[in-house]
Amino acid sequence: MCKVLVFAGTTEGRKIAEFLDSQSIPSHICVATEYGEELLPKSGHMTVSHTRLDREDMERLMVEIQADPVIDATHPYAAEVTKNIRAACEKAGCRYVRLLRSSKDGGEKNDRAVYVSSVDEAAEYLKDTRGNILVTTGSKEIAKYTVIPGYKDRVFARVLSLANVAEQCAAHGFEGRNLICMQGPFSKEMNRAMIEQLDCKYLVTKMSGTTGGYQEKLDAARETGCVPVVVGRPLLEEGISLSQCRKMLCSQFALCPPKEISLVGIGVGSPMLMTAEAQQVLEKAELVIGARRMVEAAALEGQDVCIEFDSDKISRYIEEHPEYEKIAVVLSGDVGFYSGARKLLEKLSGYHVQIICGISSLVYFMGKIGKSWDDAFITSAHGRKANLVAAIRTHEKVFSILGSSDGVSALAKKLKEYNMDRVRLFVGEQLSYAQEKILTGYPEDFVSYTGDALSVVYVENETYVPRPATHGIRDEEFVRDKVPMTKEEIRTVSLAKLGLLKDSVCWDVGAGTGSVSVEMALRAAEGRVYAIEKKSLAAELLLKNKMKFAADNLTIVEGEAPEVLRDLEAPTHAFIGGSSGNMKAIMELLLHKNPRVRIVMNCIALESVAEALRCLKELPVTDTEVVQLSVGRARKAGPYHMMMGENPITIISCTGDIR
Structure with a gap:
């Protein structure tokens, strides 16, 4: 049975081994040390060895396990090992894949190191610096550091503990506390203690790979803020990233790993206001998705990112990239406060999604x-x-x-x-x-x-005065002239029959003074109201009442219906207070714009009532209702109050029927 063979000398190698194990893919993992073996999971899908292999050993192993593919995740400075793996793959006929290190895990992009070609170049660079220097490049070229001003006080040479080496260094002025004769290997902790004890700002090392303790020096320098000056330049390699390697394996073995998707509220902007939970999730994420400003604020250096804010495109990207198991979608502020999280949750309903709250604006x-x-x-x-x-x-x-x-x-x-x-x-x-x-x-x-x-x-x-929660503004509050106005009681019943919502789009045809229009605008505060009126005097009064009641969502449309209605947006609700004999044409246009529109008509003349009833019979409407309302108002007549009747109003209502 074929196995995936991984030479794992880096964090990426360990992660790809863990990925293979989580997907139950048979694999053989070669590591350099027993410690490296201890870091890997123990399972029946994976065999692990820490035995050092030469080219012939590698070739035999590849043939024995029928390796496909062979993933080279060794350290970028272990050039000889990579050379042997490539040669063994060629001889055994195996597919070779080079897995590159991420820059955030110690690559040149992220390590603050100064790279030079020789000890001479290192010394030239250090001539223009300040602060103590720990030199670990050996005694053979120690004389080259004497060009550094004040080197007898600033430069500390760490060399082998041999008498001839000590004599050679002393001859060039390196002695006493500035000469450290010790036998390695040196752990990260030892290097760190030495840097701190000597207060070194720079550490000079050769690019010696694992056997020379190179990584331990870099790690100690990073933790102490010391700048590594590295003799030798990183190899310029071609290969694939960790995510690309996972994608390749997903394709080869038809994998669809379960995903952990987090919608992360990153706060109002500053990283200081990001919650510890959000930071923890982001540190573990393999992919960070979001608008550019959010990603730039939240993603770590070297992390895979997708700049996108459209929920459809985000869900499609996640589906098309099975190689990512831990994904963070970053959103500004808090995910529950005017955020794109609502739509995203709908689109990602097939995944396990967790919500990470943030601090809202x-x-x-x-x-x-x-x-x-x-x-x-x-x-x-x-x-x-x-x-x-x-x-x-x-x-x-x-x-x-x-x-x-x-x-x-x-x-x-x-x-x-x-x-x-x-x-x-x-x-x-x-x-x-x-x-x-x-x-x-x-x-x-x-x-x-x-x-x-x-x-x-x-x-x-500061001038806020609470108003009644229901419709029913008193007639005296409106600006009036000789223009007809739908009276308070009639208006109240008509609006009740309309059944407005807070975001309704309303037409008031034959608006008059605008009493119904204003009431609509105030009740449907998140919607829009169009007041249609053909008389100029009435349109002027409409504007005055709009300004008085601050009905900013009210638009006045001057002209005769139905002609001026054709270019308006489709209404959800319509009130017809005057039709000038065009009742059927107006209703036909309403139903064409929105087959489900809710319509209420007020009729005074019997002819208007008859015309409206004919429309109810001939047009596709349902939920029809006819109510006649007669209002009497008391007026003072001497010492008495007499009831004076207003003209009866017929209120006809219906809803478009699309059956």
Whole structure:
């Protein structure tokens, strides 16, 4: 039976061995030491050996286990071993795969080392530095370090404990505490203790590989902040990464490993505000996915990343890359606060997904300005329509995420336009970053303001007066002239029959003074209302009432129906207060725009009632209802109150039927 043969001298080698074991793939792992063997899992799918092999031994092993493939995950400086593995593969006819080290695990990109070609070049480099130097390149070229200014005090030479070696070094001025005669090998801990004891800022070493204790020196230098000066340059190799190797094995053995997917809220921006749990998940992740700003803030150096924020593309990428078992999708703020996590959870429903909470902009900003937010109205205008004016008018405290550089100024202009000058604004930009800015003022202070798109606003309405939760504004509150107006009681019943939702798209055909339009706009605060009126005087009154009630989501459309209706967005609800004899054409257009539209008609004349009833019979509608409402109002007549009847109104309602 064929086995995967791995020569594992690096972290990547151990990880690929663990991957093979987790997938129950028969494998043989060759390691250099007993310690390396101890690090690997013990199972029936894997055999492990730490016996050193020459080329002939490797060839025999490959033939014996029918190796396919042979994965070379040895140290990049073990050039002789790699040469033997390649030659053995060629002789045995085996497929050779070179698994490269990740830069985050000690490669040239990440290790702070200075690479030079010779001891002469090392000495030249060190001439322009300050601080003590530990030299571990031996005694043969020790004289070359004498070019370093103050070398007798700065340079500490570690050499073999032989009399002739000590004499040779002393002849060049290396003696006393600056000459360390010791026999290796030296552990990382020994190297670290020596660097710290001598307060060395630089360590000179040759690229000697495992037998020369090279890695132990690099590790000690990294932990102490000492800069390694390495004589010899890293090999420039061609090969594949750990993730590419996993992908190759998944394809070869038709694997689909279970995935651990984490949706990680990384906070408002600064890494200091990322939770310990989020950091722990990110450290273990094999792949980090997210928008560029999020990935740049969260991913570790050398980590595989995918720059993407579209939930469909993210789920497709995960499906197309089975080689990743631990995946972190990074999201700004908290995953439960206006985040893309909701859509992602739907798309990733077939996987095990864990949620990692973060610190939201709301929590951070309100803490910064010292305000409570448990009683605030919370919304977002980032990538969505938000009727902030209506929210501010109807709430004492409002918090919103903004999504454009002119978001603050646009809000300030609207507040002034609707005479809402006495609301106080708190604006936060680039939260948690070095450029963080927090400003406060009134609308007039922000009308010309250009800020950062990454901003939030908190508004306190000092003039807030609670209004009834239901519809039913008193008639006297509207601006009126000689234009007809749907009266309060009729309006209340008609709106009840409409059954508006908070995000409804409404048409008010024959809007008159706009009493119904305004009530619609206030109740459907997250929706949009179109008030259609053919008379100029009525359109002027409509505008006045829109401004008075700060109905920012109300659009006035001047013209005659149905012609002016054709280019409007499809309504979810429609109120017909006047049709000018075009009732059927208007209803046909409504049903064409939205076959499920909810319609309420108010009729005074009997002819209008007859026309509406004919429409109910001829058009595809259901849930029909006819209600006649007669309202009497008491008026004072001397010492008495007399009931005076208003014209009866017939309220006809129906819903589009698509059966």
